[in-house]
Amino acid sequence: ILNVEQSPQSLHVQEGDSTNFTCSFxxxxxxxxxxxxxxxxxxxxALFVMTLNGxxxxxxxxxxxxxxxxxxxxxxxxxxxxxxxxxxxCAFAQNAGNMLTFGGGTRLMVKP
Amino acid sequence: xxxVSQHPSWVICKSGTSVKIECRSLDFQATTxxxxxxxxxxxxxxxxxxxxxxxxxxxxxxxxxxxxxxxxSLTLSTLTVTSAHPEDSSFxxxxxxxxxxxxxxxxxxxxxLTVL
Numbered sequence: 001i002l003n004v005e006q007s008p009q010s011l012h013v014q015e016g017d018s019t020n021f022t023c024s025f026x027x028x029x030x031x032x033x034x035x036x037x038x039x040x041x042x043x044x045x046a047l048f049v050m051t052l053n054g055x056x057x058x059x060x061x062x063x064x065x066x067x068x069x070x071x072x073x074x075x076x077x078x079x080x081x082x083x084x085x086x087x088x089x090c091a092f093a094q095n096a097g098n099m100l101t102f103g104g105g106t107r108l109m110v111k112p
Numbered sequence: 113x114x115x116v117s118q119h120p121s122w123v124i125c126k127s128g129t130s131v132k133i134e135c136r137s138l139d140f141q142a143t144t145x146x147x148x149x150x151x152x153x154x155x156x157x158x159x160x161x162x163x164x165x166x167x168x169x170x171x172x173x174x175x176x177x178x179x180x181x182x183x184x185s186l187t188l189s190t191l192t193v194t195s196a197h198p199e200d201s202s203f204x205x206x207x208x209x210x211x212x213x214x215x216x217x218x219x220x221x222x223x224x225l226t227v228l
Binding site: 004023032034036041042044049064072089091093098099100101102104105 | 116122138144146148154155156158159161205206207209215216217219220221
């Protein structure tokens with residue numbers, strides 16, 4: 001059983017604050033690390049697919065880094081807005097078969 | 113972006129009945145789809161991999177006779193929970209990688225099943 005963990009489980013921040021959270025995953029047999037944003041009553045939305053150690057990807061105010069050797073990825077949100085409120089999921093892929101093992105998610109709530 | 117729909121979004125049924133959940137890729141073809149289940153306060157857990165034109169592959173501990181999967185076309189996979197019991201109450205969600213994509217998976221909005 002693959003162990004993918006996310007921390008913290010939940011996070012409350014004020015509008016304008018920058019924040020980050022962590023996904024840890026097995027460092028062996030790494031293929032890819034996915035980040036998703038999941039808003040209530042909607043489909044999870046793909047943010048990033050990261051494959052290379054040292055990768056850094058950015059989408060607007062959201063960015064992510066990847067360290068495959070030590071088995072962690074950070075997601076950063078700069079200047080949080082209320083619309084960023086969602087659960088952020090990471091998922092680990094061990095091979096090219098598209099099977100994902102998910103972490104428990106970090107629930108972010110941004111107060112106006 | 114790619115769109116995956118799921119129907120129904122919410123279902124309540126009596127114990128012993130069967131419930132069918134549909135997962136459709138609306139604007140792309142998906143030879144493979146994945147079915148996940150999420151219990152309260154837990155992660156999404158992969159149940160099975162649905163393969164177009166062949167048998168589904170089930171994860172350890174998932175009963176294939178209980179959770180029937182059919183992937184009859186390149187845009188539709190169905191999950192049937194047979195003889196549902198209260199312990200089957202959960203959130204079921206499907207995903208599909210877009211053929212030729214760089215592994216991004218597109219998710220449906222999920223189905224909340226409550227078995228009375």
